[in-house]
Amino acid sequence: PGIYAEFGYILMLKGDSKKAVSYFEKEKKFWPESARFMDTMIKNAKSYKYKKPEEAKPEKTTGVAQ
Numbered sequence: 001p002g003i004y005a006e007f008g009y010i011l012m013l014k015g016d017s018k019k020a021v022s023y024f025e026k027e028k029k030f031w032p033e034s035a036r037f038m039d040t041m042i043k044n045a046k047s048y049k050y051k052k053p054e055e056a057k058p059e060k061t062t063g064v065a066q
Helices: 003-013 015-030 032-047
Strands: none
Touching: 003 015, 003 032, 015 032
């Protein structure tokens, strides 16, 4: 992906989905070949549930090496 997609992804991870979608739309406008991927990212951004780091629960580990 291009720079607009990268920045949109960062915004999405920080919880600013509305702004992320605008950058995904820019990516799609300037690079039409990214449209399918950007449509998926837009869909994901609209349903993304941001969790503050202190709210995120670490995954449980079994302690067994795989």
